[in-house]
Amino acid sequence: MTSAPTPVVECRGLTKVYGQGDTAVHALRGVDLVVQPGELLMLVGPSGCGKTTLISIIASVLDGTEGVCRVLGHDILHMRERDKPAFRLQHLGFCFQAFNLNPCLSAAENVAVPLLIGGWRYGRALARSRELLDQVGLADKVDAMPEQLSGGQQQRVAIARAFAQEPDLIVCDEPTSALDSTTGEKVLGLIRDMTHSTHRSVIVVTHDARIFRFADRIVAMEDGRIVPLPPGTPGPTPAASHLTAVAAPS
Ligand SMILES: Nc1ncnc2c1ncn2[C@@H]1O[C@H](COP(=O)(O)OP(=O)(O)OP(=O)(O)O)[C@@H](O)[C@H]1O
Numbered sequence: 001m002t003s004a005p006t007p008v009v010e011c012r013g014l015t016k017v018y019g020q021g022d023t024a025v026h027a028l029r030g031v032d033l034v035v036q037p038g039e040l041l042m043l044v045g046p047s048g049c050g051k052t053t054l055i056s057i058i059a060s061v062l063d064g065t066e067g068v069c070r071v072l073g074h075d076i077l078h079m080r081e082r083d084k085p086a087f088r089l090q091h092l093g094f095c096f097q098a099f100n101l102n103p104c105l106s107a108a109e110n111v112a113v114p115l116l117i118g119g120w121r122y123g124r125a126l127a128r129s130r131e132l133l134d135q136v137g138l139a140d141k142v143d144a145m146p147e148q149l150s151g152g153q154q155q156r157v158a159i160a161r162a163f164a165q166e167p168d169l170i171v172c173d174e175p176t177s178a179l180d181s182t183t184g185e186k187v188l189g190l191i192r193d194m195t196h197s198t199h200r201s202v203i204v205v206t207h208d209a210r211i212f213r214f215a216d217r218i219v220a221m222e223d224g225r226i227v228p229l230p231p232g233t234p235g236p237t238p239a240a241s242h243l244t245a246v247a248a249p250s
């Protein structure tokens with residue numbers, strides 16, 4: 001008998017309160033969530049329901065208040081501040097709505113940054129960046145500066161960068177919000193292919209129902225909690241159904 005895989009993310013009763021006293025905002029009110037290896041999970045819900053807060057805690061860039069948040073078995077809420085940068089560098093990739101490309105670096109150099117920080121030599125890092133940019137369809141743009149790229153192309157550079165170190169977990173906050181629908185679908189198709197081909201886990205926060213079909217599983221939030229999906233929400237494609245059985249216990 002094979003044992004269940006260790007979850008990449010495990011949140012139990014996770015809360016987050018911003019501020020205190022009369023002005024306290026209860027952004028997370030007890031979140032239970034499990035993400036499995038190789039899973040592309042989409043997190044949906046109305047503005048202000050706590051999506052960015054949740055993925056920021058999981059990504060160890062924001063402190064949680066109470067509960068449990070384990071990422072790759074590491075207790076994020078009790079991790080020492082000085083250990084977090086190395087943890088992020090080794091295990092996490094980020095892809096945010098504002099692509100955060102360095103305007104002074106070419107596309108290939110932007111993708112190489114996490115590799116260089118991780119100790120790769122310049123030539124090898126550049127070669128790897130070129131390979132990744134080829135995979136995202138930008139082989140002819142490796143030397144372009146961000147200002148010479150369209151929004152969709154910049155987003156693809158950001159995705160290549162997020163996958164560069166082959167992190168175990170990648171978090172994407174609204175990766176298609178600045179893109180037209182065709183480009184948005186291409187970008188998600190790319191994220192899905194890279195997730196499955198490298199068996200990474202990805203959490204995508206989105207409002208964009210057009211991309212729901214790329215998910216292995218969709219989780220809805222409302223007012224700081226995980227809630228059942230609204231009826232009629234378009235689901236993942238049947239090919240992804242093998243993963244829908246690993247939803248977090250309620
Ligand atoms: N730094 C902060 N200080 C105080 N309150 C905050 C802070 N960041 C977020 N909030 C509040 O926490 C709640 C959750 O915010 P969050 O950004 O996680 O929502 P979201 O689901 O990502 O929304 P959106 O879809 O608009 O991006 C909101 O009420 C927000 O106003």
Ligand SMILES: [Mg+2]
Binds near residue numbers: 051052053173
């Ligand atoms: Mg947000």
